[in-house]
Amino acid sequence: MAFEPFMQIFRGLQGKRSNVALGDIQNAQQLAFLRNLQKEVNQEDSLSIPLEKLNVVVFDIETTGFSPEKGDGIISIGATKMCGAKIQEEEVFYSLVHYGKEIPQEIVQLTGITDEQVKEAAPLSEVLINFLQFKESSTLVAHHATHERNFMQHASSKLFRTPFKHRIVDTSFLFKVIEPKIDLIKLEDLCAHNNIPIVGRHHALSDAKMTAKLWSIYLEKAEQIGCENLHDVYNRFSRI
Incomplete structure (x- = not known):
């Protein structure tokens, strides 16, 4: 099913910016498309791919707090693609996310994202689909990834009733x-x-780009000490 026609149908199901759960989607083909976007990547392959050939998407999210289970939400997602240590400068993703509640003032001050800015933004369900389309089969990378993992898992479970794999x-x-x-x-x-310039801190895309530069530096250093793939990195980490 072509992506844009699907998104037109999907937006129609959204109503007034409400998040769509799987129970709202009647068409089996649409449901299969959503689940296909969430299909599990072959983790064994990603661990064994040579580091210089490893395709990754380095991403960052800005949120209204630290606890998705208590109602905190994602308000922006930014990402950039890399192959090995090379940052693909033109391959970037950024989107604000509709948030149905008032953004805490301290988050507004931290991120610069206001209620007015997210008022007309796409709902999280749509943004996540677009993000997974951008990601394709690449491995995801995040700075101290527990925060991103928690919010992605919660969103996937709530919106699509499927684990974030x-x-x-x-x-x-x-x-x-x-x-x-x-x-x-x-x-x-x-x-x-x-010695990486700090530009646009707490903007999801800017943070993703800075994280990508760090990943590039340390990936090359990992190769220099004999790490050929992520398996080697994890093995060395386990011995620290």
Whole structure:
């Protein structure tokens, strides 16, 4: 089924910016399309692909808090593609996400995202479909990925009634393998440590681009110490 006609039908089902659950989708072909987007990536293959050939999508989300189960939500997603250590500058994704409640003032100040900006944005269900289309078969990468993983799992379960099965590689695995004594956690601190300019902090796409630069630096260093694939990275990490 062509993607754009599907999205036209999907938007029609959305009503007034309400999130669509699977029970609202009557057409079996549409349902199959959604589930196909969420199909499990062959994790064994992603672990064994040579690092210089590994396709990844480095992404970041901005949220209204830290607890999706308590009602906090995603308000933007940004991402950039990479092949090995090479950042594909033109292959980027960014979207605001409709949020049906008032954004806490501290989040507005932190991210610059206002209620007015997200008022007419696409609902999360649509943004996630677009994001998975952008991702294709690439492996996901995020900076200290627990936050992204929790929100993605919650959204997938709530909106599509299916687990989020896509692997998300945590950048900290690479940092710890290369610099096991490093005691830096924040993205801006690691960027400063590696002489990466800090631009647009807490903007999802800007953060994704800075994370991609970190991934590029540490991926090359991992190759220099003999890591050929993610299997090798995880094995070294387990011995730290």
